[in-house]
Amino acid sequence: MTGIDPQSLISRAKNLWCPGCGNFSIQHALKDVLAQLDSEGHPVENVVIVTGIGQHGKTFDFMNLNGFYSIHGRTIPVATGIKLANPGLKVICIAGDGDCYAEGLDHLVFGAKRNLDITVLVYDNRVYALTTGQYTPTSPYGYRGRSTPGGDHENPINPIELMLCSGASFIARAYTHRRDQLKRVIREAILHRGFSFIDILQICATYNDLTSYYNARVYDWDEADAGDRDAAYRKAREWDYNRDARIGLGILYRHTAPVFEDSYPVPKPLTPQERDAWIAGFMEERG
Amino acid sequence: MKNGEVSILVGGKAGEGISSAGQIVAHLLGQAGYRVHMYFDYPSLIKGGHNFAIVRAAEEKVGAVRKGVDFILALDQQTVDLHRPRLTQGGVVIFDTGTVKSSSGIGIPVKEILDAEKAPAVMGNSAFFGAFARAAGIGWESAETVLRKSMPKGTEQNLRVARRAYDMAEERLKIPGTGGACLPVMTGNEAIGIGLLEGGLQAYFAYPMSPTSNLLHFLAAYADELRIRVIQPESEIAVILMSLGCAFAGTPSAVGTSGGGFCLMTESLGLAGIAEIPIVIVLGQRTGPSTGLATYTAQADLHFAANAGQGEFPRFIVAPGDAGEARAWSREAMRLAWKYQVPSIVLADRIICEGLYSVDGLTAPAPGSGPLPADPAVRPYFRYAYTESGISPLRFPPVKGEVIRVNSHVHDPDGITTEHPATTRAMAEKRMKKGAGLLAEIEGMDPVKVAGDRTAGTAILCWGSTKGICEELGSAMGFRVVRPVVLQPFPEKTFAAAMAGVARFWMVEENETAQLGRLVREHGYVPAGTILKYDGRPFFVEELADELQKAIA
Numbered sequence: 001m002t003g004i005d006p007q008s009l010i011s012r013a014k015n016l017w018c019p020g021c022g023n024f025s026i027q028h029a030l031k032d033v034l035a036q037l038d039s040e041g042h043p044v045e046n047v048v049i050v051t052g053i054g055q056h057g058k059t060f061d062f063m064n065l066n067g068f069y070s071i072h073g074r075t076i077p078v079a080t081g082i083k084l085a086n087p088g089l090k091v092i093c094i095a096g097d098g099d100c101y102a103e104g105l106d107h108l109v110f111g112a113k114r115n116l117d118i119t120v121l122v123y124d125n126r127v128y129a130l131t132t133g134q135y136t137p138t139s140p141y142g143y144r145g146r147s148t149p150g151g152d153h154e155n156p157i158n159p160i161e162l163m164l165c166s167g168a169s170f171i172a173r174a175y176t177h178r179r180d181q182l183k184r185v186i187r188e189a190i191l192h193r194g195f196s197f198i199d200i201l202q203i204c205a206t207y208n209d210l211t212s213y214y215n216a217r218v219y220d221w222d223e224a225d226a227g228d229r230d231a232a233y234r235k236a237r238e239w240d241y242n243r244d245a246r247i248g249l250g251i252l253y254r255h256t257a258p259v260f261e262d263s264y265p266v267p268k269p270l271t272p273q274e275r276d277a278w279i280a281g282f283m284e285e286r287g
Numbered sequence: 288m289k290n291g292e293v294s295i296l297v298g299g300k301a302g303e304g305i306s307s308a309g310q311i312v313a314h315l316l317g318q319a320g321y322r323v324h325m326y327f328d329y330p331s332l333i334k335g336g337h338n339f340a341i342v343r344a345a346e347e348k349v350g351a352v353r354k355g356v357d358f359i360l361a362l363d364q365q366t367v368d369l370h371r372p373r374l375t376q377g378g379v380v381i382f383d384t385g386t387v388k389s390s391s392g393i394g395i396p397v398k399e400i401l402d403a404e405k406a407p408a409v410m411g412n413s414a415f416f417g418a419f420a421r422a423a424g425i426g427w428e429s430a431e432t433v434l435r436k437s438m439p440k441g442t443e444q445n446l447r448v449a450r451r452a453y454d455m456a457e458e459r460l461k462i463p464g465t466g467g468a469c470l471p472v473m474t475g476n477e478a479i480g481i482g483l484l485e486g487g488l489q490a491y492f493a494y495p496m497s498p499t500s501n502l503l504h505f506l507a508a509y510a511d512e513l514r515i516r517v518i519q520p521e522s523e524i525a526v527i528l529m530s531l532g533c534a535f536a537g538t539p540s541a542v543g544t545s546g547g548g549f550c551l552m553t554e555s556l557g558l559a560g561i562a563e564i565p566i567v568i569v570l571g572q573r574t575g576p577s578t579g580l581a582t583y584t585a586q587a588d589l590h591f592a593a594n595a596g597q598g599e600f601p602r603f604i605v606a607p608g609d610a611g612e613a614r615a616w617s618r619e620a621m622r623l624a625w626k627y628q629v630p631s632i633v634l635a636d637r638i639i640c641e642g643l644y645s646v647d648g649l650t651a652p653a654p655g656s657g658p659l660p661a662d663p664a665v666r667p668y669f670r671y672a673y674t675e676s677g678i679s680p681l682r683f684p685p686v687k688g689e690v691i692r693v694n695s696h697v698h699d700p701d702g703i704t705t706e707h708p709a710t711t712r713a714m715a716e717k718r719m720k721k722g723a724g725l726l727a728e729i730e731g732m733d734p735v736k737v738a739g740d741r742t743a744g745t746a747i748l749c750w751g752s753t754k755g756i757c758e759e760l761g762s763a764m765g766f767r768v769v770r771p772v773v774l775q776p777f778p779e780k781t782f783a784a785a786m787a788g789v790a791r792f793w794m795v796e797e798n799e800t801a802q803l804g805r806l807v808r809e810h811g812y813v814p815a816g817t818i819l820k821y822d823g824r825p826f827f828v829e830e831l832a833d834e835l836q837k838a839i840a
Contacts, residue, residue: 013704045686053695066685069702070695077529081533082535086684106521264516264518275484279481283646285436286472287317287471
């Protein structure tokens with residue numbers, strides 16, 4: 001089977017990201033993965049991306065993919081509605097760390113809790129870039145941004161640990177300077193049936209360039225025990241997004257569990273005649 | 288007892304099934320050919336406290352209750368103590384001799400009856416029902432028919448309990464049959480649900496909130512039979528966004544809430560506006576601001592609904608006046624949302640949602656036209672293609688070789704974000720064209736109702752659930768009653784015709800600032816005065832009659 005040209009997935013829209021932005025790596029990884037999947041019988045027209053608001057969201061404009069450009073923090077409920085309407089669609093939420101760890105955190109937890117069959121890619125640059133440099137839920141303690149010139153006074157959340165206890169059935173961490181691994185993990189996440197989540201450590205060239213910090217600390221997780229929940233908790237806690245530690249990358253956890261959409265299969269709707277007969281019966285009962 | 292009508296109050300503690308008892312009484316009177324309306328008054332708690340229902344039955348259409356009642360069914364002492372002053376001349380109190388002291392009326396030894404039938408306490412209401420039927424001179428057969436329909440579980444035992452009480456009581460105040468047809472009796476929430484189904488509803492999303500929770504319960508109870516999905520998400524924010532996601536993928540759905548939940552939905556209401564995604568919101572008003580009175584009524588969210596969301600975009604708002612209109616207009620709310628790709632709001636209130644009404648099943652008019660289908664030959668597909676009507680044909684993913692984009696930003700015809708001034712302006716005008724088309728269609732849909740003395744120069748203006756009481760008093764007192772059913776876009780032409788020849792008019796509303804009054808002022812109509820109620824309770828007939836007399840005479 002011959003697939004589509006990956007380049008055809010890049011839209012005519014002028015790219016607006018800063019030079020050196022980590023978002024390019026994710027965009028091109030996604031493009032290559034989807035083109036490859038198209039050639040393997042997962043047609044690209046079945047893909048829908050749902051984006052929030054932030055630099056990540058511009059992915060919507062820069063790609064030729066069905067899309068729903070939602071509001072800040074609100075990708076997952078939109079994806080839920082799309083999957084309920086048509087479970088055959090591959091829905092990929094493209095979210096940011098401010099977007100889905102702050103404003104829309106409840107939806108992330110509930111998406112995992114329901115084990116909705118969608119993929120969530122979080123472009124985690126650990127800073128609000130679109131709004132020019134404020135701290136986010138994953139910024140380290142003491143982050144000096146324009147809203148916290150003296151440093152922020154909150155510890156970051158650990159999103160992969162949060163996803164583990166919320167019920168996500170596929171959890172991974174990737175890094176924009178590890179392109180091959182990023183592609184592999186995105187592919188596995190899309191093919192996973194259930195809630196698949198990737199926290200993508202993405203460098204922000206302008207407000208939070210952690211390239212040398214990450215390069216010195218990242219290593220690949222041994223994925224042989226990816227089905228072991230306790231092992232996953234241990235690995236997730238190795239680095240808390242704050243203190244200095246080794247930073248594991250790859251698939252942290254995956255297992256098979258019933259998915260939400262299977263509990264609400266799309267029924268064959270009543271015909272207008274069947275519906276009117278039901279209503280007439282109801283009226284009769286109330287007469 | 289007034290000619291051609293009767294009122295019954297059922298009172299007791301929360302958790303004693305007061306609403307169900309009222310409903311069975313309403314059904315019994317429906318069987319006798321009456322049109323009925325029930326108002327249920329309950330505080331926001333589950334057990335204890337004082338609940339009461341007033342059922343009013345009349346030969347003519349009825350949508351309001353009186354303060355005065357002809358029968359009191361007292362399940363507890365408080366009911367007698369609180370409500371005896373309401374009893375009309377010759378009225379009858381039916382009470383439980385074991386728990387209630389009453390100086391007159393019909394006493395029923397409920398505990399003895401239950402013991403004799405080894406029946407559980409919950410069946411005590413059937414004893415009251417039996418005694419009431421006898422006291423009202425209603426034949427046992429009618430009572431049995433209604434009880435069988437209303438009590439699918441423990442039917443025979445309930446019937447035996449009711450029969451014992453029926454035989455112990457005596458006829459006191461005969462409610463004669465009207466000879467009229469027996470109409471179905473249902474709540475506004477049920478009527479809205481039926482209308483949504485008739486409008487093509489395939490999924491329903493809601494977070495529980497009074498007074499629309501029972502719409503969620505109704506659709507959930509029948510979801511399998513109706514082959515629809517009913518989902519309770521984590522918040523009203525998720526509720527509306529799931530519905531928008533469904534619509535993007537081609538599945539019509541609706542959401543229900545009250546003011547607080549609607550506050551959470553407003554950001555996504557604007558998303559629906561700019562992204563041109565159909566959404567239908569059932570907004571059941573209750574007393575605000577904020578949590579307000581959770582289980583009581585108000586008509587105070589008209590301007591909130593009309594202006595919610597930043598920016599400007601067309602929307603459809605309809606305020607049905609009873610269950611029959613709620614059904615018909617909920618269906619139209621679905622149709623118009625999809626035809627014009629705009630938000631539709633069914634603006635109901637506690638009285639419409641949870642009140643019982645007799646509905647004429649045949650009143651729903653034939654639906655108008657639906658969305659224009661997309662022509663698959665037109666390629667490439669642009670989700671926001673410019674058209675004369677402003678309406679771009681809808682297609683849903685997957686479509687091979689096409690990309691379908693919806694966008695919360697200002698966008699070009701293909702859905703790609705733009706900040707270009709000419710496109711920004713063209714897209715704004717495209718959206719407003721849809722509003723103009725919507726208004727033109729609405730003007731042909733009888734959107735402003737005229738009732739009472741239709742040629743009188745003195746009028747009362749009202750909207751929503753005060754329909755029943757205003758129409759009744761308009762006829763009795765010789766006023767014209769003008770009632771816009773569609774509130775956005777405002778049907779100015781039809782309204783002008785309805786107001787032709789009106790010299791002076793008063794606003795009758797259940798809010799503090801006469802919100803419809805403010806709306807008609809925008810169109811150049813200045814009320815002579817206002818009659819407003821904002822204590823959470825609906826107007827009672829005697830009360831509004833007095834107020835009208837004072838204000839207008």
